[in-house]
Amino acid sequence: MEKKKVKNNAPILDFGLKFGGILTELGNFTQDITKMVEEGKTEMSRTGEISFDKSQKRKGMYGVSVRMGGDGMPRVDTFGRRPESDIREPIVDVFDEADRLQVIIELPGVEEKDITLEIKETTLTITAGKGERKYKKEIDLGVPVKGEPKKQYKNGILEINLKKA
8 A cells, every 4th residue: 555645834724715824834833832831931933024915026024922921821922014014013022020011122213202102001002203114013011000101212222111000
């Protein structure tokens, strides 16, 4: 009896819509998160290039970062430029300390006067723009904060310190 070889990179499901690759990557990502938890790691990220038009003229770099929160639940954060928009999602790091949160955001190509912060309940919204460089990101802080944020902007890096309520 002759055995047929099955390609490992073949789509799991296709339906004629090319969903197989997406579903395979989603499955791989889920396995990576499980492995991250089992190994006691607190962070992982993935990046890649995406394009939605056949001519490949509009491309974007997009990524996902997964970080274990203080409550033991993973927090998924996205960053990059999506092909359907000229607004980029900046890379963000949130450090949860005893009495405060420290948020660090990469915003290259803009000036401090072009940056707007808005806090509503547990969400911090950052908007920045100058010329072709436009950024927007909503960050779930996980906890309410109080008072005015203390911020410092230098060399394209914005550091924000927020007191926990």
